[in-house]
Every structure is written in structure tokens, then in C-alpha cells.
Amino acid sequence: MSDALESGAPSFLDQFPDEAKLVRATLWSAFIALILGGLFGIIQTLHRTDILRVMDSSYYYTVLTAHGVLMVVSFTIFFLVGVFTWAVVRSLDRPLVDIRYSWTWYGLMVVGTLMAVVAVLGGFVDSTEMSADVLFTFYAPLQAHPLFYGGLAIFLIGSWLAGVDWFRAWYAWKREHPDERIPLQTFMALTTMLMWYIASIGIAIAVVVFLLPWSLGLFDEVNALLTRTLFWFWGHPVVYFWLMPAYMLWYTVLPKLAGGRLFSDPLARVVFVLFLLLSTPVGIHHQYVDPGIAEGFKFIAMTNTMFLLLPSLLTAFTVVASMEYGARRRGGTGLFGWLRALPWARPAFTGMALAGLMFAAGGFSGMINAGMNINYLVHNTLWVPGHFHLTVGTAVALTFMAATYWLWPQLTNKPLFSRPIGLLQVVMWFVGMALMSNAMHVSGLFGVPRRTAEPEYQGFDFTPAFGTMNEFDMQIAIGGTLLFISLGLFIGNVVLTSFGTKQSSLGEDLPPALSGPSDSPVVLDNLKLWVGIALVLVVLAYSLPLASIISRGGLFGPGVGTYPMIVDTFSALIESVAHAGITETLAQFEVGVIVQ
Amino acid sequence: MSTETAKKEIDHEDFDPKGTLALILLYFVILAILWIFMYFIEFLGNDLTVIG
Ligand code: HEM
Ligand SMILES: [Cu+2]
Numbered sequence: 001m002s003d004a005l006e007s008g009a010p011s012f013l014d015q016f017p018d019e020a021k022l023v024r025a026t027l028w029s030a031f032i033a034l035i036l037g038g039l040f041g042i043i044q045t046l047h048r049t050d051i052l053r054v055m056d057s058s059y060y061y062t063v064l065t066a067h068g069v070l071m072v073v074s075f076t077i078f079f080l081v082g083v084f085t086w087a088v089v090r091s092l093d094r095p096l097v098d099i100r101y102s103w104t105w106y107g108l109m110v111v112g113t114l115m116a117v118v119a120v121l122g123g124f125v126d127s128t129e130m131s132a133d134v135l136f137t138f139y140a141p142l143q144a145h146p147l148f149y150g151g152l153a154i155f156l157i158g159s160w161l162a163g164v165d166w167f168r169a170w171y172a173w174k175r176e177h178p179d180e181r182i183p184l185q186t187f188m189a190l191t192t193m194l195m196w197y198i199a200s201i202g203i204a205i206a207v208v209v210f211l212l213p214w215s216l217g218l219f220d221e222v223n224a225l226l227t228r229t230l231f232w233f234w235g236h237p238v239v240y241f242w243l244m245p246a247y248m249l250w251y252t253v254l255p256k257l258a259g260g261r262l263f264s265d266p267l268a269r270v271v272f273v274l275f276l277l278l279s280t281p282v283g284i285h286h287q288y289v290d291p292g293i294a295e296g297f298k299f300i301a302m303t304n305t306m307f308l309l310l311p312s313l314l315t316a317f318t319v320v321a322s323m324e325y326g327a328r329r330r331g332g333t334g335l336f337g338w339l340r341a342l343p344w345a346r347p348a349f350t351g352m353a354l355a356g357l358m359f360a361a362g363g364f365s366g367m368i369n370a371g372m373n374i375n376y377l378v379h380n381t382l383w384v385p386g387h388f389h390l391t392v393g394t395a396v397a398l399t400f401m402a403a404t405y406w407l408w409p410q411l412t413n414k415p416l417f418s419r420p421i422g423l424l425q426v427v428m429w430f431v432g433m434a435l436m437s438n439a440m441h442v443s444g445l446f447g448v449p450r451r452t453a454e455p456e457y458q459g460f461d462f463t464p465a466f467g468t469m470n471e472f473d474m475q476i477a478i479g480g481t482l483l484f485i486s487l488g489l490f491i492g493n494v495v496l497t498s499f500g501t502k503q504s505s506l507g508e509d510l511p512p513a514l515s516g517p518s519d520s521p522v523v524l525d526n527l528k529l530w531v532g533i534a535l536v537l538v539v540l541a542y543s544l545p546l547a548s549i550i551s552r553g554g555l556f557g558p559g560v561g562t563y564p565m566i567v568d569t570f571s572a573l574i575e576s577v578a579h580a581g582i583t584e585t586l587a588q589f590e591v592g593v594i595v596q
Numbered sequence: 597m598s599t600e601t602a603k604k605e606i607d608h609e610d611f612d613p614k615g616t617l618a619l620i621l622l623y624f625v626i627l628a629i630l631w632i633f634m635y636f637i638e639f640l641g642n643d644l645t646v647i648g
Pocket of ligand 2: 235236239283285286
């Protein structure tokens with residue numbers, strides 16, 4: 001790691017001009033997706049709360065799909081590839097191997113996004129057959145135009161090639177530094193990409209083998225449950241794919257902003273390894289109410305999910321401890337008094353800290369979602385968007401915006417246009433989301449559905465135990481409006497920064513951890529070992545459910561019947577499992593479920 | 597540009613993150629209270645949603 005001065009150092013742009021240009025391009029792509037996604041977000045918010053309806057309700061799903069896909073596929077992943085490129089190049093302190101190759105993966109991602117977005121927007125144009133109103137959970141039986149699936153596939157390939165780029169840079173570095181530990185940020189990017197490769201198996205099969213040929217008319221039926229299961233095979237790890245760049249920023253940038261340094265490098269590595277191992281074998285927790293999957297498998301997914309809380313709790317500890325360290329160095333004292341010594345005037349710091357706070361709140365609603373029984377209470381209600389606007393919609397999105405305030409000057413050599421506006425922006429996002437998400441959670445508890453243009457069913461009343469439906473709708477609308485304004489302030493600040501004049505020495509160094517990598521066991525850096533274990537866990541979690549889904553419905557079958565499941569699955573299991581020991585244990589387990 | 601003032605050096609041994617511990621315990625207490633609250637919502641506020 002370079003030992004540059006704390007400030008006045010050459011910036012990333014000075015050191016790696018080609019890479020800085022690429023990172024800027026990826027971030028611009030992310031910001032364009034963000035602002036378009038926000039536009040659709042405010043349209044649907046005002047529509048479903050019946051405050052302002054600018055379109056016919058029949059277009060609602062087009063808007064909702066555009067919002068979901070632009071936000072959680074385009075915005076998050078474009079930002080991720082930008083941040084990871086920056087982080088890998090910075091922490092290895094060497095350029096990418098071949099910048100033309102890097103532009104190729106970026107180009108593929110852009111083309112893929114454009115294809116998918118054109119297909120979705122086709123839904124607004126009545127004169128074309130084209131549409132893709134499949135929502136961001138694009139499994140069967142909803143069907144999109146082939147352009148949508150083709151675009152997704154190309155985007156996915158682009159993201160895989162981006163990962164290869166970082167591995168190439170790492171191999172090149174390793175040849176020059178044979179005995180050194182992998183630098184922390186590179187370690188984080190590589191483990192995240194390994195998780196991504198494993199997770200993508202599910203979605204690649206779903207899209208390329210089933211959904212795309214099906215929408216091209218090569219066959220008329222797919223096994224809907226199979227495409228759902230393959231989607232969620234990817235659909236849970238993808239939430240960690242969104243989250244990992246935010247975690248990387250919390251571990252490596254936030255402590256510096258707080259005036260300190262990361263508390264423990266080994267703990268950070270352990271956390272990323274745990275995510276690699278545990279992110280995928282939990283996807284079935286999104287299918288608790290799906291008929292056709294035996295309760296036992298759902299129970300296993302729930303258990304794995306609870307283990308997955310561990311790395312997030314470790315993160316809470318490490319990151320807060322790093323902030324406390326910074327605060328005490330800045331002269332903070334007392335059990336809670338140190339909180340006042342943190343640099344709250346810096347938008348980059350405040351944004352990330354508020355994002356972390358919202359994530360803690362999202363942790364609670366996530367535990368409710370994860371519980372098999374209590375999930376029935378909230379499933380498919382507005383509670384669920386309430387939950388993930390805290391996690392991906394704030395923990396991730398607000399962290400990315402806040403980090404931009406810190407990173408953008410180093411990519412452009414132009415100081416941020418306005419810090420006070422930045423501060424206002426992050427606080428406004430926090431307040432807007434607190435309102436919108438709170439009201440979404442509460443109305444969900446009283447049964448208000450998500451994904452509905454007009455949730456005021458005829459002759460039916462939602463009866464909240466406190467407050468009125470009108471109040472919740474107002475909260476959602478006001479919150480959504482604040483979020484949209486906040487988004488405008490963010491984009492405005494970035495654009496105006498780009499019109500500024502260049503300065504030198506805007507580089508900022510990241511200090512090494514208090515407890516460095518040499519304190520951690522070398523095995524942590526053995527990526528092959530972790531991938532092997534992760535694959536074994538995936539096979540354990542998924543082979544039996546998939547075998548039973550396929551044996552009942554067929555690969556292209558009409559899907560499985562809904563009732564009764566357990567006894568039949570049991571016999572399918574016996575046939576499909578070679579290993580007697582596993583069969584026996586599972587048999588006991590299934591018997592337990594039947595008796596219950 | 598930098599708002600940072602003179603900093604004390606605190607090394608690994610001297611730093612005892614007790615504020616962090618306090619915050620995390622506080623979080624657990626809030627979680628526990630919310631769980632109890634959910635019990636009321638689930639079982640007393642609504643009819644039973646799922647049986648068997
Ligand atoms: C301007 C800020 C935003 C507003 C006003 C907003 C509003 C909404 C609303 C009201 C819904 C629920 C609609 C329904 O179920 O009927 C929704 C869904 C959703 N939002 Fe947002 N949101 C915003 C930002 C974000 C961000 C930053 C993300 C992620 C990075 C995000 C991701 C999603 C996703 C994935 C859905 C679900 C789409 C689906 O059901 O298929 N939103 N949004
Ligand atoms: Cu999940």
C-alpha cells in the first residue's frame with residue numbers, strides 16, 4: 001500500500017488516468033439509472049397512494065418493473081463495478097492489465113442494460129407488441145419480450161468479465177509480490193465476485209435455458225416453480241452483491257472519515273468469507289409460501305439464514321468500533337459522548353453513518369421476513385418493500401451516494417461543488433425513507449398488498465389498529481417526495497462538480513488497519529478452499545429440492561400440483577439420493593414434519 | 597479543507613471499544629422489545645393467520 005501523505009497526495013486520477021476514466025463512466029451509468037429509477041419511483045408512489053395519477057393504472061407494472069430493474073440491477077451493479085475497479089487498482093497499486101478489455105465488459109453491460117430497458121419501456125407504447133412487465137423478479141409465468149432476457153444475459157456476462165479483470169490484476173500483482181497477503185480491498189472484491197459466479201449459475205440457467213427460448217416460442221411451457229427456484233438461487237445472494245461494495249466502503253473508507261482506521265483487518269476478511277459461504281444456500285427463504293417445496297427444505301433455508309446474521313453482526317461491531325476509535329482520537333469521551341466527536345458536518349461520513357443506522361432497522365424487519373411462521377403475516381404485503389427500501393434502498397443506495405462525495409473529487413480532480421447541499425441531501429434521504437418505510441411496514445402489517453396500483457379494493461376496508469390508512473398514504477407520499485428531491489440534489493451536486501475547475505492534490509490515503517492482516521491465519525486467503533466449501537453447501541441445500549421439483553413437474557412441465565406435498569417428496573427423495581446415510585437422516589426429519 | 601484537528605495516538609492495547617458494546621447492547625434491547633411488539637400484532641391484533 002502506498003504511504004502517501006494524508007492529504008495533498010496525488011489523486012486516483014493522477015495515478016491511474018485510464019482507470020479513473022473507466023470508473024467515472026461506470027458511475028455515470030449508475031447515476032443515470034438512479035435518476036430514471038427515482039422518476040418511476042415517485043410516479044408509482046403518488047399513483048398507488050391516489051394523490052396524483054399521471055397514467056392509467058394498466059401501466060403500473062411497466063413503471064414498477066422499470067423502477068425495480070433500473071434500481072437494483074442497473075444502478076447498484078454499475079456502481080459496484082466502478083467501486084471495485086477503483087478499489088482493486090488502488091489497493092494493488094497497479095493499473096489493470098489491459099484497459100481495452102475493461103472497456104469491453106463495460107460496453108457489454110451498457111448494451112445489455114439498454115436492451116432490457118427498451119423492452120420494458122415498450123410496455124408504454126401501445127402500437128408495439130413488445131413489453132416486459134415482469135417485475136424485477138422476472139420468473140415464469142410472467143413472460144417478457146426476448147430482448148429483455150437477451151439484455152439481462154449480456155449484462156450478466158459483462159459483470160462476469162469485470163470480475164475476470166480484477167482476478168487478472170491480482171495474478172499480475174501476485175507475481176511481483178509472491179509472499180504478501182492479498183490487500184484487503186482486493187480480497188473483498190475477489191470474494192464478492194466468487195460469490196457472484198456461484199450465484200449466477202441459477203439465473204444463467206433460468207434465463208438462457210428456460211425463459212429466453214420460451215419467450216422466443218421454442219417451447220410453450222416451462223416449469224414455473226423451477227424458474228422461481230432458480231431465480232431465488234440467485235435472488236438472495238444478489239442482495240449481498242449489492243451490499244458488499246457498501247460493506248467495503250464501511251470497512252475501509254468510513255473509519256478514515258471518522259478520523260481513525262479500521263479496527264481489525266482479519267475480522268473483515270472473516271466476514272467476507274462467511275458471505276461467500278452462506279449467501280447462496282438460503283434462497284428458498286423467499287419461497288416459504290410456495291407450494292411444491294417441502295417444509296423441511298424451507299426449514300433448512302431458515303436455519304442457514306439465521307447463521308447469515310452472524311457476519312452482519314460482526315460488521316456492526318467492527319465498523320462501529322472503528323468509528324469509536326476515530327472519535328476517541330478526535331478527543332471524544334464517555335460511554336456515548338464520543339458520538340458527538342464524529343465529523344457530522346461531512347456529508348460522506350454522515351450519509352454512511354445514517355445508512356448504517358437504517359440497516360440496523362432493516363435488520364429487524366429482515367428477521368421477521370426470515371421466520372417461516374411469521375413470514376406468512378407479511379408475505380407480499382407492503383411490509384416487504386418497506387424492508388428492502390431500508391436495506392438496498394438506503395443502506396446501499398445512501399452509502400453509494402455518500403461515498404461519491406468522497407470519491408468523485410479523486411476521480412475528477414475537482415472539489416465537491418457543495419458540502420452543505422450534500423449534507424442536506426443525505427439527511428433528507430434519511431428522513432424521507434424513515435417516513436416512507438415506516439408507513440409501508442405498518443400498512444403491510446394490516447394487510448395492504450405490494451405491487452398494486454389501486455390498493456383500495458371495492459367494498460373492503462383495511463382496519464389499522466392505530467392511525468388511519470389515509471395517514472399512512474400521506475406518510476408514504478411525503479416520504480417518497482423527499483426522496484425524489486434528495487435524488488435531484490445529489491445529481492445536481494455531481495453535475496455541478498463536473499463543471500468546476502481542476503485542482504491538484506485531492507488524493508486521500510486510506511490508513512491500514514489497527515490490527516493488520518499479519519495477525520490473521522493465512523488460510524483466510526485460500527480462495528480455492530472457500531469456493532470449494534461454498535459449492536458443497538450449495539449442492540447440499542439445493543440438489544434435493546431441485547430434484548424433487550423436476551421429478552414432479554418435469555423440466556418443462558406445467559409446474560407442480562399444490563397439494564399434498566410432503567409424502568410424495570419423501571418418496572422422490574429416496575429414489576434420488578444415493579447416499580444411504582443422508583437418506584436416513586432426512587427420512588427422520590421428514591417424518592418429524594409429517595407428524596407435526 | 598481538512599476539519600481534523602490534532603489527533604491523539606491510541607494503540608491497539610489501549611483501545612477498549614466500550615461505547616460500541618453499549619450501542620450494540622442497546623440494539624439488542626430494542627430488538628427484543630420489537631419482538632414482543634410483533635407478538636401482539638400477530639396474535640392479538642389479527643385473527644390467527646396460519647394454522648398447522
Ligand atoms: C425516489 C426514491 C424511491 C421511491 C419514491 C420509491 C418508491 C417505491 C414504492 C412505492 C414501491 C412499491 C410499489 C408497489 O409495490 O406497488 C417501490 C418498489 C421497489 N423499489 Fe423503490 N423507491 C425509491 C428508491 C428505491 C431505491 C434507491 C431502490 C434500490 C436501490 C428501490 C428498489 C425498489 C424495488 C426493487 C422495488 C420492488 C419492485 C417490484 O415489486 O418488482 N427503490 N419503490
Ligand atoms: Cu433473501
